[in-house]
Amino acid sequence: MRGGAGRAGGALVCGIVVLVVASSAYGPSTPSATSTRDAVPGTCHVAEDPNELSAAISDTAPAVPCDRPHQTETLWTGRVTGPLDAEERRPNPELINAMLGRACDDYWRVRSYLGADAHDSHWGVTTLLKVPTPAEWAEGDRTFRCEATGPPKGTDGPSLTGTLRGVLRRSDSAAYRLCRSGPAMVTCDRPHDREAMSPDVGLDRPIWPGDQVLHALARPACRALGETYIAASLADRPDVSVVAEVPGREQWDSGTRHARCWLVSSTLSPRTGTLRGGLR
């Protein structure tokens, strides 16, 4: 009996010890704070870690007020259809991105959300696709979200303050407009030497007419565009000039038939901010 109790005790102690050691391998779960189904356009989300922003294909972090620093904003939602919809188990992220990635790549819808009119050139806004979690998918949720994020600020990640909805109609829109610093495209809140306007000016000539002719064609159209852009006469703004960027011979031969219009400082010194007029 003593031997039996010893054996049982030994087995019991061994089992307990093994289970305790095994339990050290298990960590806490991280539940979702929201559901993808409840996503609403205009809600803002924090994603401080780059993995949260781009590696994770779903986002169930809680929404935050848009006047707090955040990394993404929901532009619109949709529903997954087609062959992926029929899968009971959520397809792998590589396939989802391959088949649905372009769902958020809607240039005109993004511009509409940002409040762009025909003369605004937006820049630095990237769209991301977020889909339901595997558990949500198994329950039948097929909602997807298109999120917008801004450009990284140096070595820091993107940081948005305020909503992106109609941002191009506001005075804080410089961070989402296209400017250029030398050859590099930048947002206008960073030092730059020219600010882009839209649309490009068409150059209707059957054959290459030469640089001077192209400039002569583009300059008046760009001046008119510039005055609309700044909502003032260029004569009243001696600090601002208009530059027409015409295609070179090689670009012409490859099919480019438009000029891009830029606003520059008359002193050619770098500046920050936007020259856009009529903003609130």
Add this chain to the structure above:
Amino acid sequence: MTVPRGRRAFGAGRQFPWRREAPAAALTGAAWTGVMLARLFVGGAIGTADQGDSRRLMCQLGVRALKPFTADPSRYVYTTWTSHQWYGEACGADGSGEPYYSSQLALLRLAKPVTRLLGYPGALDLRALGVICAVVVGVVVAALVLALPGSTRVRVGVASLVALAVADGSVAQYFISPYSEPAALLGIVALSAALLWLWRDGASTWPRLTVVAAVATFTMLAKPQLVALLPAVVLALVWLPHRPVHRDAGGHGHEPTTGALRRLAAWAGERWPALVAAAMVAAVSGAYLGASPRRFSELSAANGVFLEILPHSDDPAGDLRSLGVDPSLVSASGTHVDSPRSALRTLPYLEFRTKVTQASILRFYATHPDRLPRLAGEGLRGMAAWRPHYIGNYTPDSGREPGARECRICVYAAVFSMARQQPGLFVALWAATLAAGIAVLRNRRLSAHERAVGRLSIFLVVAATSQFWAVMLSEGISDLHKHLIVTNFLTALCVPMLVACLFLRPKDSRGVVAPTAVDDSSGSPSLRR
């Protein structure tokens, strides 16, 4: 003569059999802790940068890496991790959010208060983990000195050869890293010491079985790949018959049995505690494997097919048909899962991930054994590289180039690199260690304690080869050098065991020690020098 129960747990007739070796063990352990600390910190902290596997582990501690948002985490080691609230799928296996379990969490949980104690920044600093690992190295080295047979000089020498492998480049670097490997690597050394203790007297006891089962569980639960150690662990546990703690040494005196079944029953009867312990370890390992992210198995299967099987096949479409999937996926041959041409980006992959599992890949190789030699050759060449070339070892403030690798102690790495042109040397090392271990084990003129070295040698070879094939038969060449680190480490440990076996000599004419008797190392002239 009856011996008090407490004494019997360690061996009849001795209250504390390691009293003589304790000072040497403590000094050796302390010295190697110092070596590890110097190796990891003098001249700037070094570790292993993150190639993307860290989040699934570290997020469970509520932390994220403090680094520039746009920085490539694989080029430098970012040691400071700050508090962060993770939600849902963002914390888990990449691509599925399934929880990732690892015994490494135990060391990381300990690293949090040690971070505060040492004054490091952030919620968890990997340098604190490095300190913890250095201390653990000292403890397990001391345990080895106590557990090994022989003179003090030989014990210290063999244990130091083991410690040198731990301190070597690509092993020690993991001690300051956000990976699961430290638990695996330290666990293997601790398991070696525990096994020597288990086999010391020629019979197992419940306390020793419990310790081995616990350490083996900790080691195998470091990462799913380590569950491949289970056959070696089961062998180790059931190798020797059981001796109850209260029973005097001197043999059981069982009745002779006839017939295979009766012999089997007698064999099992003598080992039932070990069988129970082995069953427990197998059960928790099986549960752990079952709880491992399914996404990882699917990625392994994809890499195993598209990076390994198809590119080296004369009939890749036929191979896909034999795996039961659409042969049109042959266009993805040679592609990694992240490639723009990857099969994972196509609809037929949905059928592939259901039909092609690790089991079906094993069946494929079982029915195509001609593929195995080339696979083995790739693996052996991968072992010679010793460590991945694309992961940095220095911190950003080190002044080193991004992705720079360190080599403060690279003895085993240098020796292994000699096998680049002759990868068969690894097989030769395994064979030599196995042969030496068998020779020691069969030498009845050696004491049970000495023959434990032979058993450990055999265990390490079985473990190394099982790890090797676990890697090669799963993902093949994908991230091969990183996946082979445990295989490399087990193979490196063959060197000190081979040395130990070669030092063993049969006892002199003073007498043969019975297999179940306690080995009195003070009277082991065979290992004196």
